[in-house]
Amino acid sequence: MRFDRLIKVLLPHDEKFYSFFEESSNNLVKGAELLKTLPAASLSEREALVNKMKDFEHEGDSITHKIFAELNSTFVTPFDREDIHVLASALDDVMDYMDGSAGRFALYKVQECPKDMAKLIDTLHSSIVELNRGVSLLRDLRQSEEIQKVLQKVNEYENEADSIFENAIAALFEHEKDPIKVIKLKEIYVGLETATDKCEDAANVLEAILIKHA
Amino acid sequence: MRFDRLIKVLLPHDEKFYSFFEESSNNLVKGAELLKTLPAASLSEREALVNKMKDFEHEGDSITHKIFAELNSTFVTPFDREDIHVLASALDDVMDYMDGSAGRFALYKVQECPKDMAKLIDTLHSSIVELNRGVSLLRDLRQSEEIQKVLQKVNEYENEADSIFENAIAALFEHEKDPIKVIKLKEIYVGLETATDKCEDAANVLEAILIKHA
Amino acid sequence: MRFDRLIKVLLPHDEKFYSFFEESSNNLVKGAELLKTLPAASLSEREALVNKMKDFEHEGDSITHKIFAELNSTFVTPFDREDIHVLASALDDVMDYMDGSAGRFALYKVQECPKDMAKLIDTLHSSIVELNRGVSLLRDLRQSEEIQKVLQKVNEYENEADSIFENAIAALFEHEKDPIKVIKLKEIYVGLETATDKCEDAANVLEAILIKHA
Numbered sequence: 001m002r003f004d005r006l007i008k009v010l011l012p013h014d015e016k017f018y019s020f021f022e023e024s025s026n027n028l029v030k031g032a033e034l035l036k037t038l039p040a041a042s043l044s045e046r047e048a049l050v051n052k053m054k055d056f057e058h059e060g061d062s063i064t065h066k067i068f069a070e071l072n073s074t075f076v077t078p079f080d081r082e083d084i085h086v087l088a089s090a091l092d093d094v095m096d097y098m099d100g101s102a103g104r105f106a107l108y109k110v111q112e113c114p115k116d117m118a119k120l121i122d123t124l125h126s127s128i129v130e131l132n133r134g135v136s137l138l139r140d141l142r143q144s145e146e147i148q149k150v151l152q153k154v155n156e157y158e159n160e161a162d163s164i165f166e167n168a169i170a171a172l173f174e175h176e177k178d179p180i181k182v183i184k185l186k187e188i189y190v191g192l193e194t195a196t197d198k199c200e201d202a203a204n205v206l207e208a209i210l211i212k213h214a
Numbered sequence: 215m216r217f218d219r220l221i222k223v224l225l226p227h228d229e230k231f232y233s234f235f236e237e238s239s240n241n242l243v244k245g246a247e248l249l250k251t252l253p254a255a256s257l258s259e260r261e262a263l264v265n266k267m268k269d270f271e272h273e274g275d276s277i278t279h280k281i282f283a284e285l286n287s288t289f290v291t292p293f294d295r296e297d298i299h300v301l302a303s304a305l306d307d308v309m310d311y312m313d314g315s316a317g318r319f320a321l322y323k324v325q326e327c328p329k330d331m332a333k334l335i336d337t338l339h340s341s342i343v344e345l346n347r348g349v350s351l352l353r354d355l356r357q358s359e360e361i362q363k364v365l366q367k368v369n370e371y372e373n374e375a376d377s378i379f380e381n382a383i384a385a386l387f388e389h390e391k392d393p394i395k396v397i398k399l400k401e402i403y404v405g406l407e408t409a410t411d412k413c414e415d416a417a418n419v420l421e422a423i424l425i426k427h428a
Numbered sequence: 429m430r431f432d433r434l435i436k437v438l439l440p441h442d443e444k445f446y447s448f449f450e451e452s453s454n455n456l457v458k459g460a461e462l463l464k465t466l467p468a469a470s471l472s473e474r475e476a477l478v479n480k481m482k483d484f485e486h487e488g489d490s491i492t493h494k495i496f497a498e499l500n501s502t503f504v505t506p507f508d509r510e511d512i513h514v515l516a517s518a519l520d521d522v523m524d525y526m527d528g529s530a531g532r533f534a535l536y537k538v539q540e541c542p543k544d545m546a547k548l549i550d551t552l553h554s555s556i557v558e559l560n561r562g563v564s565l566l567r568d569l570r571q572s573e574e575i576q577k578v579l580q581k582v583n584e585y586e587n588e589a590d591s592i593f594e595n596a597i598a599a600l601f602e603h604e605k606d607p608i609k610v611i612k613l614k615e616i617y618v619g620l621e622t623a624t625d626k627c628e629d630a631a632n633v634l635e636a637i638l639i640k641h642a
Contacts (some may be wrong), residue, residue, distance in 0.1 A: 068418075072425040082296075082510075107384050170535050179393035179607035181401070186611070204496075211500040282632075286639040296510075321598050379464035397614070 014078040016070055024063045024091040025128075025135040031056040031098045032125040038102060039113035039121065050106045058097035064092040079158050079209050087209075091135075094128065094195050099189035108184040111136045116168035117185070120161060120192045127157035127199040141213045146174035147206060154203040161196035165189055232283055232353050238277045238305040239342075239349040245270040245312045246339040252316055253327035253335065255264040264320045271313035278306040293423050301423075304416035305349075306343065308409050315405035322398040330382035331399070334375060334406045341371035341413040348420045355427045361420060368417040375410035379403055442506040442605035443499055446567050450560035452491045452519040453556075453563040459484040459526045460553040467541035467549065468531060481527050488523035492516050507637050519563075522556065522623050529619035536612040545613070548589060548620045555585035555627040562634045567642045574632060582631040582634045589624035592621075593617055 036052055041049055067088040071077065079082055105113070134150035137143050168189055176182050248267055255263055281302040285291065291298055319327070348364035351357050382403055390396050462481055469477055495516040499505065506510055533541070562578035565571050596617055604610050 024532070045228060069425055071281060072422050073428070103380070106223065166535060173536060173608060173612065179611065180387060182611060183393065184387065184398060184606060208500050209495065211497055212428055213500070282636065283639060286636050287642070317594070321594060394601065395609060397607065397610060398601065422436060 002185040004070045005193050017067070017078055017084060020063055020067045020070065021087065021091070021135050021138065024060060024067070024088065025132040027056055027060050027063060028091060028094050028098075029130045031060075031095055031131050032121075035098055035121050036104060036125050038105060039118040043109075046076055050095050050102050053099050053102045053157050060092055060095035064088050078173045080096070080212065083205050083209055083212075087202055087205040088094050090198050090205065093198040094131075094202065097195035097198060098124070101188050101195065104184070104188050104191065108188070110184060110188070114168065114172075114185065116164055116171065117192070119191065120164045120168065120196075123164060124196050124199070125156050127154050127196055128146065130157065134203060138206070138209065141210060144210055144214065147210050151167055151203050152205050154199055158200040160195050161193055170200040231281070231292055231298060233280045234277055234284065235305070235310050235352065237300065238274060238281070238420050239346040240301065241270055241274050241277060242305060242308050242342045243358050245274075245309055246335075246342040248337050249312055249316060250339055251424075252319060253332040257323075260320045264316050267313050267316045271305060274306055274309035280303050294346075294426065297419050297423050297426075301419040304419060307412040308345075309410055310415065311405050311409035311412060312338070315402050315409065318398070318402050318405065322402070324398060324402070326380065328399065330378055330385065331403065331406070334378045334382065334403065334410075337375045338406055338410050338413070341368050341375070343370065343409055345413050345416055346370050348417060352420070352423065355424060358424055360428065361424050365417050365421050368413055372410050372414040375407055379407040385405050404428055435508050441605040442603065445495070445512060447492055448495045448498065449515065449519070449563050449566065450494070452488060452561040454483055454514065455488050455491060456519060456522050456526075456556045457560050459488075459523055459548075463530060463549050464553050465525055466533060467546040471537075476532045478530050481530045484521050485527035488520055492520040508640065511554055511633050511637055511640075515630055515633040517567050518633065521626040522559075524632065525619050525623035525626060526552070526576050529616050529623065532612070533620065536616070538612060539615070542596065542600075544592055544599065545617065545620070548592045548596065548617065548624075550622050550626070551589045551592060552620055555582050555589070555624055558582050558585065559627050559630055562631060566634070566637065569638060572638055572642065575638050579631050582627055586624050586628040589621055593621040619641050 011154050031053060034049060036057070038046070038049055067084065071081060071084055071088075130153040134147055134154070137147045137150065141147070169186060171191075172182055172185055176185070245267060248263060249272070252263055281298065285295060285298050285302075288367070343362055344367040348361055348368070351361050351364065356360070383400060386396055386399055386403075389400070447448070459481060462477060466474070466477055495512065499509060499512055499516075556579040558578050562575060562582070565575050565578065569575070597614060600610055600613055602619075604613070
């Protein structure tokens with residue numbers, strides 16, 4: 001039996017952490033795919049979508065809870081405890097901000113999704129797909145080049161999101177004369193942009209884990 | 215002398231941490247009780263209430279400072295250092311958001327407290343009373359069922375607060391035509407809702423401590 | 429060879445951490461000095477200033493990245509790992525909020541910088557200069573009285589900033605009738621005030637380090 005296999009038998013907790021993180025990031029992908037359908041959905045379809053997103057959010061909460069419970073009851077962990085904590089929290093935050101943005105989109109009865117908002121959602125989706133790939137690579141840190149590519153991609157999407165966000169907010173203030181609409185749309189933009197920030201936070205933990213295990 | 219007593223003599227620091235956390239959560243109860251009087255207070259009474267809240271906030275800062283100083287100068291702590299840090303910070307945050315909300319309520323010269331805001335304050339108060347009970351249970355972690363009840367209650371109050379908050383914001387955008395008032399009231403609602411979030415953060419630390427010492 | 433010198437030879441990493449933190453806080457001083465020129469700059473000069481600030485922000489990101497990489501690849505650190513992490517993050521946050529505020533100032537095409545905003549920038553600048561002094565004192569923690577003075581000063585500046593902020597927001601709501609302008613200016617004020625909060629967070633880490641090494 002190879003030593004690393006032996007370790008795995010002795011420390012079955014590791015497997016759980018990998019699985020939980022994959023569950024969490026797969027759940028994010030499902031949320032992001034749903035979010036992408038929101039701009040084109042009719043007002044009557046929105047409620048079902050928002051409820052579905054709320055289900056994903058509850059599912060995410062439950063996964064995060066499992067990770068924390070496992071962390072608190074496990075003595076030996078595959079990565080630093082702090083990294084597990086921060087990664088789980090960042091993934092949870094991505095879902096919270098997606099859910100919050102979708103919820104506000106419906107709650108505020110936004111008539112039409114601005115083009116910039118649909119673009120921002122696309123970028124967020126791309127970032128989450130990439131992040132999901134990065135999380136699945138945690139099981140084999142020898143694939144460090146692949147992980148590096150993920151980190152770079154998530155970084156690029158974050159910069160793209162920043163730039164879409166800034167243009168969108170500038171245009172909003174320039175063209176939208178109804179201050180109530182400005183408040184509503186700005187809040188949704190901030191939520192989506194924060195979700196991409198949290199993807200980057202999650203990717204930063206992947207990088208930290210990679211460096212420590214290099 | 216029983217061994218756990220002996221430990222206590224050798225480690226008098228433990229006692230300090232329990233006392234400081236109780237001071238902190240008792241202080242929150244005082245703040246929440248004061249906050250409950252704000253909706254019915256006349257404009258002329260408000261200033262005194264807000265000043266009193268500021269006193270509680272300073273008191274909270276001083277307790278938090280004592281906890282951090284004790285933590286930094288103590289080698290052996292009754293719980294994980296990280297948990298002590300996060301719990302102290304979360305309790306401090308609850309007070310900061312209560313104080314900020316009360317301060318804005320006066321600063322923004324809100325003429326009348328909306329009913330939803332009074333309801334949100336009631337829910338926050340209930341959550342803080344429950345949290346205070348949970349903190350006092352830290353001294354005897356064998357009462358794990360009682361602590362579990364606290365956690366469940368704080369969770370329920372947080373969900374209740376979310377729902378009050380969402381309805382309130384929807385109603386605000388629906389009925390309030392003055393955008394300046396929307397901005398002001400929304401900010402106070404966000405502050406109060408964030409205070410209940412921070413109660414949940416604090417309760418999550420209690421849960422983590424419970425799991426580790428199970 | 430004195431023992432502490434020997435340690436330094438054996439642990440050249442320490443030197444790097446001190447240098448990186450000094451780089452980071454020097455970079456903040458440069459940013460704050462630039463920020464001070466913004467209120468008096470003409471609309472046409474602003475773009476160059478904002479671009480320069482963005483350069484400082486990228487520089488700050490790169491320093492923070494070096495600190496985290498060093499932290500993750502170093503086993504023995506001059507202070508607690510957690511303190512290094514929180515200090516680096518707080519310094520990074522100060523820059524992010526300065527950059528964000530400057531960017532919004534230009535993006536929102538604010539015609540004239542309100543006097544309170546210029547005052548808040550001055551206070552932020554003073555706090556950063558003091559913080560920079562505190563960071564340079566980390567190399568010799570025996571100068572604890574000097575560090576204490578820094579902490580007190582940063583605290584005073586934070587209180588000053590709070591008070592300027594509250595007055596500014598009250599005045600904004602009182603006198604500005606255009607809700608769009610209220611939204612824009614309020615957001616910039618919040619960014620600047622948050623930057624001073626982050627200075628205090630950084631100073632709190634200095635205090636924690638001081639207590640632990642007393």
